[in-house]
Amino acid sequence: MKKAVVLLSGGLDSTTALYLAKSKGYDLYAISFNYGQRHDKELDCAKNIAEMVDVSEHIIVDTNMRAWGGSALTDSNIEVPEGKQDNNEIPVTYVPARNMLFLSYAASYAEVIGAQDIFIGVSEVDYSGYVDCRQEFLDAMENAINKGTVCGAEEGRPIKIHAPFINMTKAEEIKLGIELGVDYSLTWSCYRGEGNACGSCDSCVLRLQAFEEAGYEDPVEYQDQVED
Numbered sequence: 001m002k003k004a005v006v007l008l009s010g011g012l013d014s015t016t017a018l019y020l021a022k023s024k025g026y027d028l029y030a031i032s033f034n035y036g037q038r039h040d041k042e043l044d045c046a047k048n049i050a051e052m053v054d055v056s057e058h059i060i061v062d063t064n065m066r067a068w069g070g071s072a073l074t075d076s077n078i079e080v081p082e083g084k085q086d087n088n089e090i091p092v093t094y095v096p097a098r099n100m101l102f103l104s105y106a107a108s109y110a111e112v113i114g115a116q117d118i119f120i121g122v123s124e125v126d127y128s129g130y131v132d133c134r135q136e137f138l139d140a141m142e143n144a145i146n147k148g149t150v151c152g153a154e155e156g157r158p159i160k161i162h163a164p165f166i167n168m169t170k171a172e173e174i175k176l177g178i179e180l181g182v183d184y185s186l187t188w189s190c191y192r193g194e195g196n197a198c199g200s201c202d203s204c205v206l207r208l209q210a211f212e213e214a215g216y217e218d219p220v221e222y223q224d225q226v227e228d
Contacts, residue, residue, distance in 0.1 A: 001027040003115035004162075005106045008032050008058070010045030012207060013121030013165060015187045016177040018053055020164055021119045023180055028055040029113055031106055035098070036066025036074050039193020049186055057113075061105055071095040073191060080191045082200050090129055093191055093202060099132035100141065107145040107159055116151070116159050123165045123173070138163050170210030178216065185219035196221045 004026035006018045022028055030053075032046040043060065050058035069075030072092040081092060099122065106118045122133040131137065142161045146152030152159055165173045177184065189207045190197035197204050199222035211218040 001025065002117065003027045003029060003056075003110075003113055004117040004119055005029045005031055005110045005113075005115050006055075006119040007102055007106055007121070008046045008050060010042035010047075010049060010187060011121075011189050012170070012177075012184060012187050013123070013173065014046075015049050015121075015184075016173055016180070016182055017119045017121035017162075017164065018049065018055075019177060019180040019182045021117075021162075022053060026117065028053065029109065029115060030055045030058040031102075031109055032058065032060045033102055033105070034060055034062045035095075035101075036064045038073050038076070038080070038191065041188045041190070041193045045186055045188045052183075052186070059109060063101065063105075065095060065098070065101075080201050083202070083205060090131065091202060094130050097132065099130075099137070103141050103145070103161065107149060110159055111149050111151050114151075116157055117162060118159060119162045119164070121165055122163050123168055123170070125167060125169050135163070135166055138166070169213070170206060171213035174210055174214040174216060178214075183219075187220070189220075194223070196223045198222070199224050 004021045006021050006028060008014045008018055008030040009032060030050045032043055034043060066074045071094060072078040072080045073095050078092055110118055124134045138161050146158045151157040189203045191201040191203050192198045197220050208218055
């Protein structure tokens with residue numbers, strides 16, 4: 001059975017990617033990151049999801065991107081903005097070079113376990129304007145990985161980065177996830193780590209809009225639901 005490393009944050013996209021890789025018959029190795037983010041709700045979700053899907057191994061990497069901050073997700077002095085942001089501007093929730101760092105770890109992990117496939121749940125259709133969610137970036141990373149690993153550069157076993165949702169809307173992705181049996185109540189997308197999702201940050205707005213367009217009700221509880 002072929003092995004695949006899946007970047008698993010515990011959010012909607014990465015969880016759907018995990019289920020998709022499973023449906024394709026891969027032996028699953030999940031990798032998550034405690035990178036100094038604002039909260040650990042997603043990591044708790046990732047642990048539960050990895051256990052439910054019965055992955056062969058789930059690695060949580062500790063790396064402190066809070067040390068230099070530069071993002072509302074890693075710097076408590078920067079407020080998480082309300083509402084959907086203008087995609088013409090890079091939002092303050094962008095974490096500088098985060099996917100570059102994550103994919104580098106994933107490549108190292110893949111080389112050690114003998115995997116030639118990495119799955120990442122990014123999209124350049126419905127996203128927050130992040131430059132590291134584009135196909136151009138993924139192609140460049142794949143090229144760098146295969147020039148900087150023994151398996152790719154010397155042994156003829158190149159690593160492939162799979163971004164199955166790169167050209168899909170979140171609504172299309174949710175429909176696929178429902179078909180695959182994803183339990184979205186176990187996922188977390190909110191940038192804030194409170195008891196219930198805020199419903200007003202960029203990530204929540206995109207998620208709620210996507211569920212509505214897909215024709216499903218988001219099973220995650222939101223603050224306004226509690227207030228009602």
